[in-house]
Amino acid sequence: xxxxxxxGIDYSMLQSRLGYKLRRAQMVYFDVFFEACAQEGITPGLFxxxxxxxxxxxxxxxxxxxxxxxxxxxxxxxIDKLEGMEVVERRKSKNDRRSYALYLTEQGKAFTERLNRKxxxxxxxxxxxxxxxxxxxxxxxxxxxxxxxxxx
Amino acid sequence: xxxxxxxGIDYSMLQSRLGYKLRRAQMVYFDVFFEACAQEGITPGLFxxxxxxxxxxxxxxxxxxxxxxxxxxxxxxxIDKLEGMEVVERRKSKNDRRSYALYLTEQGKAFTERLNRKxxxxxxxxxxxxxxxxxxxxxxxxxxxxxxxxxx
DNA sequence: TATTGTTATACTCTATAACTATA
DNA sequence: TATAGTTATAGAGTATAACAATA
Numbered sequence: 001x002x003x004x005x006x007x008g009i010d011y012s013m014l015q016s017r018l019g020y021k022l023r024r025a026q027m028v029y030f031d032v033f034f035e036a037c038a039q040e041g042i043t044p045g046l047f048x049x050x051x052x053x054x055x056x057x058x059x060x061x062x063x064x065x066x067x068x069x070x071x072x073x074x075x076x077x078x079i080d081k082l083e084g085m086e087v088v089e090r091r092k093s094k095n096d097r098r099s100y101a102l103y104l105t106e107q108g109k110a111f112t113e114r115l116n117r118k119x120x121x122x123x124x125x126x127x128x129x130x131x132x133x134x135x136x137x138x139x140x141x142x143x144x145x146x147x148x149x150x151x152x
Numbered sequence: 153x154x155x156x157x158x159x160g161i162d163y164s165m166l167q168s169r170l171g172y173k174l175r176r177a178q179m180v181y182f183d184v185f186f187e188a189c190a191q192e193g194i195t196p197g198l199f200x201x202x203x204x205x206x207x208x209x210x211x212x213x214x215x216x217x218x219x220x221x222x223x224x225x226x227x228x229x230x231i232d233k234l235e236g237m238e239v240v241e242r243r244k245s246k247n248d249r250r251s252y253a254l255y256l257t258e259q260g261k262a263f264t265e266r267l268n269r270k271x272x273x274x275x276x277x278x279x280x281x282x283x284x285x286x287x288x289x290x291x292x293x294x295x296x297x298x299x300x301x302x303x304x
Numbered sequence: 305t306a307t308t309g310t311t312a313t314a315c316t317c318t319a320t321a322a323c324t325a326t327a
Numbered sequence: 328t329a330t331a332g333t334t335a336t337a338g339a340g341t342a343t344a345a346c347a348a349t350a
Contacts, residue, residue: 007218007219009204009208009211009215009219010207010208011203011204011207011219012203012207013203013206013207013264013268014200014203014204015291016291017203017271017275018181018275018278018287018290018291019178019181019182019185019196019271019275020196020200021290021291021294021295021298022174022177022178022181022294023178023196024221024294024298025174025294025297025298026171026174026175026178027221028297028298028300028301029170029171029174029297030171031301033171043339043340044171044172044175045340048166048172051163051164051165051166051169052161052163052166054165055162055163055164055165056161056162059161060308060309061308061309062307062308062309063161066159067159067161067163069176069179070340070341070342071341071342071343072308072309072310073309073310073311073341073342073343073344074340074341074342075309076309076310076311093308096307096308096349096350097308097348097349097350098307098308098309098348098349098350099307099308099309099349100308100309112165116165119169119171123169123170123171125300126170126297126300129296129300130293130296134293135170137289138170138173138290138293139167139168139170139173141282141286141290142173142174142176142177143173144281144282145177145180145181145278146173146176146177146180148180148277148278148281149180149183195316197317212331212332213331213332214330214331214332222317222318222319223318223319223320224331224332224333225318225319225320225321225332225333225334226317226318226319227332228332228333228334245331248326248327248330248331249325249326249327249331250324250325250326250327250330250331250332251326251330251331251332252331252332
């Protein structure tokens, strides 16, 4: 092992690059997610929105966008789609008539739970080659990378 | 710690999701890369192309696209740009007149080496909160995820 | 003045399909 | 017939700026 991948290409400058590996790993993960959820019309981004609303009912669109670190303008089409699927509903906020409070419908809750089971099951494909505790370690280390930004 | 992030949002369904963490970590990494290389007009994708050609001079565009797992049609604009920056050159292949052999120019080699030093230095921001050997372990684990696809 | 949701817009990335010139 | 590079095109994803309603 000195920079060569199995296809005979020398990856020397990339094989020890965190960013390159993160991107490739994410691409693989996306394929697994896609197999599990594409037929439901759900992308990773939509799933993350459902997951946030599931555990934080009543949030505004802007609050969800902040939680997921995307622009609030991107939420409009996303919530439109989820509302069209009848899994999310916008309720007019009483105290602030500019904003909506977001809730999952009853079927939206069941839908999200089912999706979550599929995603968790899909992830088990990755744990087969992990030792005990290795996944928790990975999640913790990724967290440290994520927090590196806001903690300086 | 039971699903809450520091902003008061409950991330229960996401905090143990590999895909979510991979994406967020990659976003943070991209910011660091951007600070280091954006002024040079280089994105992570362009850097990966330079890195491949650096260690594998003479590859065709298609070979590079296969090495990086992107469509060959995406290579055209990328190589156009790198050629415009005079860091890569297309040389007509002798044996197969359909294809080009890709090489770094002299300044392209120096440019790539300089970029590599910047990227490696930028990555050190992430190693400050890693224990000895943890980065190598992370790279190895990400590799196992990446290989999970082609190895089944 | 500031903020929420919205719209219009644009830019990047990426993939597909079809073309051309070679093989 | 198959392949390399190219082009046109389209779809996601995401960001900015501006606007109306409301705070």
